[in-house]
Amino acid sequence: MIKNYDRVRFFLFVNSYSGKKISSQLKERLNGEELTKAIKRLANVLDFKYRQVSNFVIFDLKPNSLYQRFPTSLKIYLEIEKEVAKVTEEKLDKYSTALEDYQRQLLYPAIERAVGNLLENVESDKKFQKLLETEIKSATNTYYKVAYKYKLPTIRVVPFILRIIS
Secondary structure (H helix, E strand, O other): OHHHHHHHHHHHHHOOHHHHHHHHHHHHHOOHHHHHHHHHHHHHHHOOOHHHHHHHHHHOOOOOOOOOOOOHHHHHHHHHHHHHHHHHHHHHOOOOOHHHHHOOOOHHHHHHHHHHHHOOOOOOHHHHHHHHHHHHHHHHHHHHHHHHHOOOOOOOOHHHHHHHHO
C-alpha cells in the first residue's frame, strides 16, 4: 500500500503545475553541482526518492499512468493542475486578455475551467450555471483533500520551496 501511495504521490507531483514550475526554475537557475544539491534538497523536503526527482528535473522523465481509470478525485486534481498551467501561460501571453480577466488569481479560474470541462451534456445554460456553482465548491474541496492526502505542494508554496532548495 505504501509503495503504491508513493508512486501515486510522485505521479501527481510531476503532473502538477507546482512540479513543472519547480523543475523549470531549477533548470533555468542552476547547473552542475548546484543543481544536484538543489535536487537532493527538493527530494528531502518533499520526501521523494532522489533518483526519481533527478530523472524528472534533469531528463524530464515522468512515470507512466498508474491506472487505466483514475479515481474521480485524482482526475479532478489533475484537471485543475492542467488548467492552472494554461491560465499561467495565458497571463504571460501579451495578446491574451487573461491578465485583465483574472488579475492575480490562478487557482479559482483554473477550478472554474476544470469543472466546466468536466460538465458534459448539459442542455440549458441555467442548469449549467447552477451545476457549475455547486461543482466548483466540490472540486475545490476535492483539490485540497488530494493535495493534503498526498502531501503535495500547491501553487501558493512553490516560491517558498524554491527559496528553501536554492
